[in-house]
Amino acid sequence: MRIDPTLWPRLHGASTHFPVALAMAAALFDGLSVLGFISSSFRARLRAAGCFTIILGALGTFPAVLSGLFMTKGNVLGHDAMLYHHLFVWPAFAGLVGLGTWRALTGEKATPRGFAIYLAILIVTAGLMAGAGYWGGELILNS
Amino acid sequence: MHLSLQQRALAVSLLTATLSLGGAFLAARSIGAIAGSSLKLDAAPLPPAMLVPTQQLVAQGAQFFGQSCGDCHGDDAHGDEGPDLHNIAISDARIAANIKHGVKGEMPSFARKYQDPQIAALVAYVRSLR
Numbered sequence: 001m002r003i004d005p006t007l008w009p010r011l012h013g014a015s016t017h018f019p020v021a022l023a024m025a026a027a028l029f030d031g032l033s034v035l036g037f038i039s040s041s042f043r044a045r046l047r048a049a050g051c052f053t054i055i056l057g058a059l060g061t062f063p064a065v066l067s068g069l070f071m072t073k074g075n076v077l078g079h080d081a082m083l084y085h086h087l088f089v090w091p092a093f094a095g096l097v098g099l100g101t102w103r104a105l106t107g108e109k110a111t112p113r114g115f116a117i118y119l120a121i122l123i124v125t126a127g128l129m130a131g132a133g134y135w136g137g138e139l140i141l142n143s
Numbered sequence: 144m145h146l147s148l149q150q151r152a153l154a155v156s157l158l159t160a161t162l163s164l165g166g167a168f169l170a171a172r173s174i175g176a177i178a179g180s181s182l183k184l185d186a187a188p189l190p191p192a193m194l195v196p197t198q199q200l201v202a203q204g205a206q207f208f209g210q211s212c213g214d215c216h217g218d219d220a221h222g223d224e225g226p227d228l229h230n231i232a233i234s235d236a237r238i239a240a241n242i243k244h245g246v247k248g249e250m251p252s253f254a255r256k257y258q259d260p261q262i263a264a265l266v267a268y269v270r271s272l273r
Binding site: 006009061062065066069070073074075076077078079080082090093094095097098099101102105106109110111114 | 151152155156157159160163168170172175176215245250255
C-alpha cells in the first residue's frame, strides 16, 4: 500500500496547532491565577482550566511529533529553518509532557513553591512552543 | 524512603518526559529506516525526455537554484554550508532524487515546492556547472 506523501504534512499541520495553543492557554490561565486581585473562586476555575489545557496539550504533542517525524522521514534535526524548528520542538515536547504529567498527578494539591516552579517552566515551555511554531512557519514559507 | 506527593509527581514527570523524548528518537530511527528503503523505490530515474538540457532549461534551473539552493550551496554553487556542485560525479537521476527527497540529516526535500519538470531544470543547471 502506498501512502499519499502529502498525508504527513497535512496531518502535521492539522495536529501541531493544538499543543502550541494549549501550552500558551495553560500559561495564560495559570499565570492569571497568581495575580493578587483574582478572587479565590475565579482562581480555582483558572487553575482547573490550566490543568485541563496542559494535560490536553501534552497529549496533543504525540500526534504532532509523530506526524512530523513521518513527514521528515525520521530526521530529528536537519539544517537551517528545519534545525531551528527542531531545536525548539524537542525541549518543548519534553517540557510539555513533563508538565502535563506533573499536573495530572498533583492536581490541586501542588504546594505554592511547587506551583511557582511549574509556572516558570510552563512559561518557558510556552515560549519554546511559540519558537517552534515560528520556525515551522518559516519552513513552509521558505522551502 | 518516604517521598511526598510532589516528589513522586516530579520523578514520574521527569521519567515520562525522558521516555517520551527517547521514544520519539527511537521512532525517528525506525521511520528513517522505513523511509530509506522506500526512498530507494521512489528514486526511479526521471523520463530521459525531461533531462535533455537546453539553454532555456538551464536558465530556468539557475533561477530556481537562486531561489532555493544558493543559501546552502552558495550563490555560485561553489559550496557554503552545502557541498560544491561543480563537476559532481553522480547521475542525473540521483541529483533529481536528492532534490526531490532530500538527504537525511543534510538537505531538505523539495518535493512540495518543485514538480518533476522544475527538478529537471535544476538538474540541467547543476549538470551545466563546470
